[in-house]
Amino acid sequence: MEEDMLDINFDNFRQDRIGEEGLGEFDLDAIAKLIPAAHEKFQQWRTSGDAIFYDLAGSKDISPEIFEVAANTAENFENLVVLGIGGSALGLRCAAQALLPPFWNMLSGEERKGKPRLFVCDNIDPDTFSALMRFIDVKKTCFTVISKSGKTIETASQFFIVLEKLKQKLGDDWRKNLIFITDPTAGELRPMVKAHGITSFAIPPKLGGRFSVLSPVGLFPAACCGIDINALIGGAKDMADRCAKPDIQENPAYAIGSFHYWFDAKKNKNISVMMPYSDALLLASDWYSQLWAESLGKSGRGQTPVKAQGATDQHSQVQLYMEGPNDKVFNFLRVEKFNFPSTETKIKNPSSAFSYLDGIDLGTILNAEQRATEGALTQAKRPSLTISFPKVDAHHLGEFFMLYEIATAIAGAHYGIDPFDQPGVELGKKLTKEILEARL
Amino acid sequence: MEEDMLDINFDNFRQDRIGEEGLGEFDLDAIAKLIPAAHEKFQQWRTSGDAIFYDLAGSKDISPEIFEVAANTAENFENLVVLGIGGSALGLRCAAQALLPPFWNMLSGEERKGKPRLFVCDNIDPDTFSALMRFIDVKKTCFTVISKSGKTIETASQFFIVLEKLKQKLGDDWRKNLIFITDPTAGELRPMVKAHGITSFAIPPKLGGRFSVLSPVGLFPAACCGIDINALIGGAKDMADRCAKPDIQENPAYAIGSFHYWFDAKKNKNISVMMPYSDALLLASDWYSQLWAESLGKSGRGQTPVKAQGATDQHSQVQLYMEGPNDKVFNFLRVEKFNFPSTETKIKNPSSAFSYLDGIDLGTILNAEQRATEGALTQAKRPSLTISFPKVDAHHLGEFFMLYEIATAIAGAHYGIDPFDQPGVELGKKLTKEILEARL
Numbered sequence: 001m002e003e004d005m006l007d008i009n010f011d012n013f014r015q016d017r018i019g020e021e022g023l024g025e026f027d028l029d030a031i032a033k034l035i036p037a038a039h040e041k042f043q044q045w046r047t048s049g050d051a052i053f054y055d056l057a058g059s060k061d062i063s064p065e066i067f068e069v070a071a072n073t074a075e076n077f078e079n080l081v082v083l084g085i086g087g088s089a090l091g092l093r094c095a096a097q098a099l100l101p102p103f104w105n106m107l108s109g110e111e112r113k114g115k116p117r118l119f120v121c122d123n124i125d126p127d128t129f130s131a132l133m134r135f136i137d138v139k140k141t142c143f144t145v146i147s148k149s150g151k152t153i154e155t156a157s158q159f160f161i162v163l164e165k166l167k168q169k170l171g172d173d174w175r176k177n178l179i180f181i182t183d184p185t186a187g188e189l190r191p192m193v194k195a196h197g198i199t200s201f202a203i204p205p206k207l208g209g210r211f212s213v214l215s216p217v218g219l220f221p222a223a224c225c226g227i228d229i230n231a232l233i234g235g236a237k238d239m240a241d242r243c244a245k246p247d248i249q250e251n252p253a254y255a256i257g258s259f260h261y262w263f264d265a266k267k268n269k270n271i272s273v274m275m276p277y278s279d280a281l282l283l284a285s286d287w288y289s290q291l292w293a294e295s296l297g298k299s300g301r302g303q304t305p306v307k308a309q310g311a312t313d314q315h316s317q318v319q320l321y322m323e324g325p326n327d328k329v330f331n332f333l334r335v336e337k338f339n340f341p342s343t344e345t346k347i348k349n350p351s352s353a354f355s356y357l358d359g360i361d362l363g364t365i366l367n368a369e370q371r372a373t374e375g376a377l378t379q380a381k382r383p384s385l386t387i388s389f390p391k392v393d394a395h396h397l398g399e400f401f402m403l404y405e406i407a408t409a410i411a412g413a414h415y416g417i418d419p420f421d422q423p424g425v426e427l428g429k430k431l432t433k434e435i436l437e438a439r440l
Numbered sequence: 441m442e443e444d445m446l447d448i449n450f451d452n453f454r455q456d457r458i459g460e461e462g463l464g465e466f467d468l469d470a471i472a473k474l475i476p477a478a479h480e481k482f483q484q485w486r487t488s489g490d491a492i493f494y495d496l497a498g499s500k501d502i503s504p505e506i507f508e509v510a511a512n513t514a515e516n517f518e519n520l521v522v523l524g525i526g527g528s529a530l531g532l533r534c535a536a537q538a539l540l541p542p543f544w545n546m547l548s549g550e551e552r553k554g555k556p557r558l559f560v561c562d563n564i565d566p567d568t569f570s571a572l573m574r575f576i577d578v579k580k581t582c583f584t585v586i587s588k589s590g591k592t593i594e595t596a597s598q599f600f601i602v603l604e605k606l607k608q609k610l611g612d613d614w615r616k617n618l619i620f621i622t623d624p625t626a627g628e629l630r631p632m633v634k635a636h637g638i639t640s641f642a643i644p645p646k647l648g649g650r651f652s653v654l655s656p657v658g659l660f661p662a663a664c665c666g667i668d669i670n671a672l673i674g675g676a677k678d679m680a681d682r683c684a685k686p687d688i689q690e691n692p693a694y695a696i697g698s699f700h701y702w703f704d705a706k707k708n709k710n711i712s713v714m715m716p717y718s719d720a721l722l723l724a725s726d727w728y729s730q731l732w733a734e735s736l737g738k739s740g741r742g743q744t745p746v747k748a749q750g751a752t753d754q755h756s757q758v759q760l761y762m763e764g765p766n767d768k769v770f771n772f773l774r775v776e777k778f779n780f781p782s783t784e785t786k787i788k789n790p791s792s793a794f795s796y797l798d799g800i801d802l803g804t805i806l807n808a809e810q811r812a813t814e815g816a817l818t819q820a821k822r823p824s825l826t827i828s829f830p831k832v833d834a835h836h837l838g839e840f841f842m843l844y845e846i847a848t849a850i851a852g853a854h855y856g857i858d859p860f861d862q863p864g865v866e867l868g869k870k871l872t873k874e875i876l877e878a879r880l
Contacts, residue, residue, distance in 0.1 A: 086755020102571035106546060123752045124809075125719035126802040130780035131542035154751060156794050157805055160787045188793050209755070270767060271711065271744055279565035290756035297760025304711055304760060304768070306746055311594060312563045314868055315526020315649070316730035320737025320744060322864035327710060328744070340570035347600045353628050354596050356877045362566040365597055365876065369564075372871035379867065424762035427819065428754060431812035436805065437796045 005238065006399045007388040008252040012374065013259055018381040021267060021326060023259065031258050032248055038258070038413035039246035045409060050420045052204055053211035053405050057236035057398070062229060066216060069179070069199060070223035073116065077142040077177075078109070080116040080224050081132070083158045084146030084217075087209020088181075089122035090290050091218040091401070094283040096120070098397050099227045102279070115226045116142070124154045129161070138165050138177070142224075146181040146217055148203045150188025153432065181216050208420050210291045213401055228394040235398025243406050253403050256331075256385065257410030263329045263383060264303045265414075272303040273321070276333035277310035277370040280392045284333060285309075288404055295408045295419035302415070303329070310334075311369040318373060322380050330377060330384035333400075334370045337391040338363045445678065446839045447828040448692040452814065453699055458821040461707060461766060463699065471698050472688055478698070478853035479686035485849060490860045492644055493651035493845050497676035497838070502669060506656060509619070509639060510663035513556065517582040517617075518549070520556040520664050521572070523598045524586030524657075527649020528621075529562035530730050531658040531841070534723040536560070538837050539667045542719070555666045556582070564594045569601070578605050578617070582664075586621040586657055588643045590628025593872065621656050648860050650731045653841055668834040675838025683846050693843050696771075696825065697850030703769045703823060704743045705854075712743040713761070716773035717750030717810040720832040724773060725749075728844055735848045735859035742855070743769070750774075751809040758813060762820050770817060770824035773840075774810045777831040778803045 011017060015024035023031075045051035073080065082092060096118055101107065105117040119132060143162050147155045166174035175196045182189040184202035193200045201216035212218065214236055219229045243253040263269035272292060274285035289305035296302040308317050310332070321328065345362035347354075357365070370386075377384050387403075389396045412419025451457060455464035463471075485491035513520065522532060536558055541547065545557040559572060583602050587595045606614035615636045622629040624642035633640045641656035652658065654676055659669045683693040703709035712732060714725035729745035736742040748757050750772070761768065785802035787794075797805070810826075817824050827843075829836045852859025 085752055089752075090756065102568050103575055106575065123719055123749065124802045124806050126778045126782065126785040126806065127780050128542050128719045129802055130784040133784065135543055135546070151793065152755075153794070153797075153805065153809075154755075156790070157787055157797060157802060160790045160794070160797070161785055161802075164788055188791060270765060279563055279568045286756075293757045293760035293764070294755075297757075297762075297764030299763065300765055302760050302764040304744075304746060304764070306744060309563065312525055312529075314865060315592075315594075315734075316530065316726075317733045317737075318868060319862045319864040320733035320742050322737075322867070323739065324733070324737030324742040324744070325710060325740055338566045340567050342566065344570040344573065345566040345601055347597055348604055350596070350600045351628060353591065354593070354600070356873065357593075357597060357600070360876060362564045362569055362597060362601075365593065365872075366564050366566065368875040369593075369868070369872050371875055372868045375871050376867040422759045424759040424820075425754060427762070427816040428758060428809070428812045431815050432805075432809050433796065435808040435811055436800060 004390050005242070006396060006403065008256070008403070009386045009388070010255060010259065012378045012384045012386070017378050018383055021381050022383060023262070027262060027266070028248070031262055034258065034414060035246050035248055035254060038254070038410050041413035042409050045420070049206040051409055052206050053214070054240060056207075056214040057233055057240045057402055062219060062233060066201065066220050066223055066229070070220060073142050073179070073224045074114060074226070077116050078140040079136045080118050080142050080144060080221060081136065082118070082120045082144045082146060082221050083155050083162065084120070085122045085152060085154045086290060087212050088146035088152075088155070088217055089120050090210070090283070090287045091213025092221050093120050093122070094287040095213065095218060095222050095227060095232070095397060096225065097283040098280045098392050099222070099394055100225055104225075113226060116224060118221065118225050121158055124157055129158065133161075133165065138162075138169050142177055142179060144179045144181060144221055145189065147189060148183050148187060148205075148207075148209065150182055150190070153429070156188070179220070181220060210294055211405055213287070214398070231394035232398040235395035236402040238395075239399040239402035240406070243403070253406035254410050256403065257407035258414060259385075260303060260329055260407070261411045261414040269327055269329045269383070270303055271306055271328040272331065273306045273308050273328050274331045274333070275308040275310050275313065277366055278333060278335045278389070278392060281333050281335070281389070282309055284400065288331075291404060291408050294422050296411055296415060296417065298415075298417040298424070301417060310373065311366055314369065314373060321377060321382065326382055328382060330382065332370060332374055332384055332386040333389065334367055334386060335389045335392055339391070444830050445682070446836055446843065448696070448843070449826045449828070450695060450699065452818045452824045452826070457818050458823055461821050462823060463702070467702060467706070468688070471702055474698065474854060475686050475688055475694060478694070478850050481853035482849050485860070489646040491849055492646050493654070494680060496647075496654040497673055497680045497842055502659060502673060506641065506660050506663055506669070510660060513582050513619070513664045514554060514666070517556050518580040519576045520558050520582050520584060520661060521576065522558070522560045522584045522586060522661050523595050523602065524560070525562045525592060525594045526730065527652050528586035528592075528595070528657055529560050530650070530723070530727045531653025532661050533560050533562070534727040535653065535658060535662050535667060535672070535837060536665065537723040538720045538832050539662070539834055540665055544665075553666060556664060558661065558665055561598055564597055569598065573605065578602075578609050582617055582619060584619045584621060584661055585629065587629060588623050588627060588645075588647075588649065590622055590630070593869070596628070619660070621660060650734055651845055653727070654838070671834035672838040675835035676842040678835075679839040679842035680846070683843070693846035694850050696843065697847035698854060699825075700743060700769055700847070701851045701854040709767055709769045709823070710743055711746055711768040712771065713746045713748050713768050714771045714773070715748040715750050715753065717806055718773060718775045718829070718832060721773050721775070721829070722749055724840065728771075731844060731848050734862050736851055736855060736857065738855075738857040738864070741857060750813065751806055754809065754813060761817060761822065766822060768822065770822065772810060772814055772824055772826040773829065774807055774826060775829045775832055779831070
């Protein structure tokens with residue numbers, strides 16, 4: 001493994017670390033026997049186009065139009081407001097949290113290097129939406145509407161409100177403040193593109209929202225804010241290459257997907273916790289939660305993903321993790337090198353009770369806490385894997401996205417379900433429409 | 441029930457709604473039989489002082505000093521930075537999210553009515569902390585350090601860094617920018633109060649962090665930002681009164697605690713989802729998650745709390761909730777009346793595919809989605825309760841806090857564990873210290 005790649009460590013899954021609850025020789029042999037069929041299924045999904053996410057990291061370069069429009073958008077607008085929900089929002093939110101400086105929207109234009117502030121409207125709470133509309137100058141705002149089908153009720157609702165405002169404020173120029181990211185030919189938004197000449201990017205028709213971060217859905221808004229999307233794609237490609245072989249020892253994505261499946265199916269771990277020890281990676285757990293839940297929660301199967309934050313949730317969830325039911329698999333994320341100089345958080349003159357902190361910086365303490373929590377859970381016989389980011393940058397985030405996307409597909413193959421559909425959300429949509437049509 | 445109180449509806453727990461998985465006559469009889477012992481245990485905890493949270497909502501008025509110091513703080517400082525983690529932060533974060541206008545920290549001083557911006561440092565991520573220290577003017581910042589014991593490594597570390605900065609910038613006046621909220625006599629912080637005349641508030645010694653939001657821990661910073669803390673306490677008192685009787689039919693807190701326990705212990709629901717359909721109430725699920733996990737996750741027992749956001753997570757988690765394992769109890773929060781005028785989010789001229797949205801506002805859609813998701817889960821035989829907030833204000837939030845605090849105590853009594861300790865976090869603390877002392 002190259003030094004500058006994500007390090008993925010499964011040692012605390014092993015029986016010699018956590019006893020009977022762990023993976024022993026029997027388990028590893030049994031899992032290895034499942035791999036060929038899962039691999040074949042994955043190849044079928046690639047052929048059928050269901051697993052098209054894999055090829056987003058492929059040889060094709062990113063369309064130059066994305067860079068051009070992103071540069072124009074950054075030049076012409078103060079704010080980028082993304083209207084999108086679920087898979088149309090989470091990958092971008094995760095990338096923005098990871099790769100933009102903290103307090104981005106509170107920084108000056110100069111500090112943001114002329115890039116726009118970013119607001120991702122992934123809910124329809126009326127107070128938040130009203131406050132945002134009062135807060136921004138819509139004339140100076142680019143609204144990027146993301147919905148493959150154009151049928152997403154939340155995004156459509158926001159769009160109709162915004163459209164009226166744009167027409168009010170800008171007259172015939174309303175279209176200049178809109179960008180659509182949608183199906184290349186079908187759906188409710190595409191006809192508007194043609195009728196009004198609205199700038200647009202295409203979402204590959206077979207690409208599901210939760211696998212779309214490396215498509216224009218995530219890439220275009222990220223590029224507007226100055227994120228290095230070439231590095232994001234490059235990292236994803238490196239991970240795809242690293243995960244090509246159907247071998248659990250050498251393919252970390254297959255290992256993650258297969259081990260999680262095994263812990264759920266054979267060891268009663270129906271919960272999977274993602275706990276980043278890094279504020280930058282905080283929303284990686286939200287992104288993962290959608291990916292895991294919506295892909296695998298079917299036919300009465302599927303682990304429930306849980307978001308946790310290190311070190312914060314040591315003071316909230318870790319009591320349960322240590323002494324509650326042994327029903328969880330833990331995914332730790334840690335960062336070896338932070339962005340700001342460590343001197344800025346170095347402790348001097350601590351009180352005598354904390355003399356051991358003298359000269360230590362916050363990053364060192366945070367990482368010690370990660371090791372300590374991992375160690376404590378291991379002593380309590382709870383399985384965990386740990387992923388180390390050499391640092392949080394676009395390349396490593398790209399690796400992370402691809403790692404868990406492949407892992408999800410492989411887990412889906414093991415469960416014998418289709419990880420690319422989401423039939424369970426239809427009833428709710430139907431009932432919503434009925435309630436609103438009846439004006440109940 | 442008075443009209444302006446929280447409405448708490450358990451109908452979707454019943455067998456006539458969700459079949460065998462629900463609560464039938466047998467279950468309700470069995471639960472009713474458990475109530476007297478649980479009630480007695482709760483009374484014992486009140487007598488011993490363990491359940492002192494209950495009496496925070498009692499007859500005593502809030503100390504006038506809190507109002508005075510809060511007014512001075514708001515007058516003299518641009519920023520309020522709270523250094524605290526876990527229970528020292530979550531209640532405040534929840535209250536601030538619920539009760540301050542959206543985008544609080546981005547509003548002008550005038551729009552904030554002269555109240556300070558609020559930053560709650562509840563993690564030690566070095567990049568966030570460095571960025572914050574660069575962003576604020578420490579001279580214009582009041583740092584409120586919250587730790588009962590003063591031994592919390594994260595809070596202490598932040599404090600030492602801040603202390604050096606204050607001394608650098610302010611010389612002998614450093615103490616004027618500090619407020620401590622800590623044990624009245626013991627701990628690492630109290631001696632500094634005495635030695636340097638630092639303004640301080642006392643945390644009742646027996647009060648655990650996760651039950652402390654209605655003590656100075658939550659009240660003082662909330663008051664600084666202009667939150668009506670009298671109403672918060674008043675709401676809590678109303679709920680305490682409403683939950684006085686040991687009767688599952690009339691006491692919603694006892695019902696929540698007892699039903700959750702029963703679903704976990706007898707119906708294999710080891711997960712409890714809190715899903716607010718309101719951005720203002722988003723962190724209510726974080727606050728609940730700490731309360732539930734740290735209080736009840738012991739002796740191999742305890743449900744795992746899961747945070748979800750309505751409507752957003754319909755596009756992320758609901759697939760799993762509908763078709764995954766039937767291993768969850770759902771807690772929905774909804775809001776009947778939002779703060780901003782509904783006209784601001786009213787939809788006009790929707791496309792023909794969405795003609796049924798014409799004239800409807802976002803709040804109506806959001807609430808329809810809540811009903812739809814609740815209805816869909818009921819059809820899928822998944823148990824849920826729904827709490828309706830007439831609106832999100834300090835009074836109703838106070839009700840909510842007390843409701844779940846009592847519910848947690850009662851659940852603890854049913855589990856036969858002590859809901860007020862957290863022995864499981866000690867090993868991690870010990871290992872952290874060892875790692876740092878060895879400078880590994």
